[in-house]
Amino acid sequence: MSDKIEVLAVAALMPFLMEKLRAEYTVHDRIHVSDPDAFATVAPRIRGVVANGEAKVPRELIGKLPALEVISVFGVGYDGVDVAAAHERGVPVTNTPEVLNDDVADLAIGLLLSIARRIPQADKFVRNGSWLNGPISLARKATGARLGIVGIGRIGQAIAHRAQAFRMDIAYTARSPRAGVPYTYYPNAEALAAAVDFLVVITPGGAATRGMIDAKVLKALGPQGYLINVARGTVIDQPALIAALQAGDIAGAALDVFVDEPNVPAVLREMDNVVLTPHIGSGTRQTREAMGQLTFDNLRAHFAGEPLLTPVAS
Ligand code: 8YV
Numbered sequence: 001m002s003d004k005i006e007v008l009a010v011a012a013l014m015p016f017l018m019e020k021l022r023a024e025y026t027v028h029d030r031i032h033v034s035d036p037d038a039f040a041t042v043a044p045r046i047r048g049v050v051a052n053g054e055a056k057v058p059r060e061l062i063g064k065l066p067a068l069e070v071i072s073v074f075g076v077g078y079d080g081v082d083v084a085a086a087h088e089r090g091v092p093v094t095n096t097p098e099v100l101n102d103d104v105a106d107l108a109i110g111l112l113l114s115i116a117r118r119i120p121q122a123d124k125f126v127r128n129g130s131w132l133n134g135p136i137s138l139a140r141k142a143t144g145a146r147l148g149i150v151g152i153g154r155i156g157q158a159i160a161h162r163a164q165a166f167r168m169d170i171a172y173t174a175r176s177p178r179a180g181v182p183y184t185y186y187p188n189a190e191a192l193a194a195a196v197d198f199l200v201v202i203t204p205g206g207a208a209t210r211g212m213i214d215a216k217v218l219k220a221l222g223p224q225g226y227l228i229n230v231a232r233g234t235v236i237d238q239p240a241l242i243a244a245l246q247a248g249d250i251a252g253a254a255l256d257v258f259v260d261e262p263n264v265p266a267v268l269r270e271m272d273n274v275v276l277t278p279h280i281g282s283g284t285r286q287t288r289e290a291m292g293q294l295t296f297d298n299l300r301a302h303f304a305g306e307p308l309l310t311p312v313a314s
Contacts, residue, residue: 002026005303007048008065011055013074017292021050024300032061039064048299053077054261054279059085070302074295075282076100076155078312079205079232093312094298098154099290100282105158107281108200108230109166111254114275115226116142116198121272140197140226140251143167148196150189150213151203151231152178159200171195174203189213193220198228205232213237218244226252230281233259242267245274256281 004026011030013021021027028046032039046065051057053075059082062068071086073095083093114120117139125136147163149156149172160170160183171184173192178185186192189212193199199221203209213227213236221227227250229236238259244250245268252273258264261279268274282291298309 005047006042006045007050007299008032008042008046009050010057010061011050011052011074013050013052014288014292016289017050017074017295020292020296021299024296032064048072048302050074050295050299051078051081053080053282055080057081057086062086062089062091070094070299070308072295072299072302073312074291077205077232079234083312083314087314092302092308094295094302094308094310095312096291096294097310099294100287101155101158103284103287104155104202104230104281105162107256107277108155108159108202108228109162111228111230111256111275111277112147112198112200112226113142115228115252115254116140116145120275140224142198145169145197146171146195148172148186148192148199149183150192150199150201150235152181152183153202153204155230156200156202157181159202189217190220193217193225194222196221197224198226201227201229201231201235203231203235205234209235211235211237213241215240215244215249218250221250223248223251225250226254228254230256233257233261238265245271 006026009027009029028042043064044066047067047069049057049071051073057071057080062085068091071081071091071093073081076095076097078093078095081093086093122136125131143166145168147168147170149159152172152174163170171186171192173186173189201213218240241253245253254275256277257279301308
């Protein structure tokens with residue numbers, strides 16, 4: 001047996017990261033799911049877990065890994081990891097903040113423009129020959145519109161920064177007003193939704209935000225309002241959103257994230273007033289490589305006894 005440190009990958013990781021990990025460690029790739037017997041044999045030796053933004057690392061799994069020392073998440077979101085359970089054991093959790101801010105903000109603006117100007121629908125209109133029968137219906141102007149941002153962390157501020165170039169009137173909601181943020185503060189999502197044309201959701205997932213965008217918030221957004229979600233599917237009450245879209249309670253939605261990915265309800269996929277993308281917020285080669293490098297560097301720092309680069313707070 002090699003004397004390499006053993007780590008468990010709990011998600012399918014990009015080849016760039018997998019190669020780096022394999023050069024340094026013995027990597028057990030999702031064997032806790034695919035081969036429980038083999039997992040039971042190696043579990044006592046596993047010292048690191050590598051996850052991604054969607055993967056689950058519940059208390060139960062942490063409990064099966066007595067030698068666990070560190071959990072490194074490939075993603076800024078770590079709502080799948082039971083951080084409390086890890087920290088109780090003295091196991092630090094790391095994530096990949098900052099390096100994906102630009103990409104997620106770019107996509108948020110891209111989705112906003114796509115749903116406002118109906119770009120995917122217009123593309124389809126040309127491809128299927130509908131243009132031959134006359135012009136397409138008019139869209140909604142984006143420049144100068146009122147933008148509400150749910151969550152004004154690093155990515156929320158990157159979205160606002162871009163929206164300024166579109167001369168948007170920007171407001172936000174967060175648990176409390178954020179010092180140094182010059183935009184109008186609303187104490188909750190419902191009040192914010194009532195005041196804007198576009199509501200962009202970029203708040204962390206997890207129990208604290210589950211179902212935060214509910215029927216009342218959507219009603220407040222109103223029949224001329226659009227919802228954009230680049231956060232987590234769980235932040236939105238998905239059945240309530242589908243009902244609101246069907247009833248015309250809101251004008252449309254652009255969604256990069258869903259409750260049960262990669263499953264997207266058929267009813268949503270058939271709607272014309274939505275734009276749907278497959279969780280690609282951070283999905284550029286450049287950013288995914290930077291995330292992979294940071295995921296690896298956190299692990300390497302831990303095993304070298306050096307300070308972690310980007311640990312998650314308790
Ligand atoms: C995923 C994400 O990690 O950063 C996050 O929180 O959701 C994404 O970047 C990515 O899709 C890899 O699974």
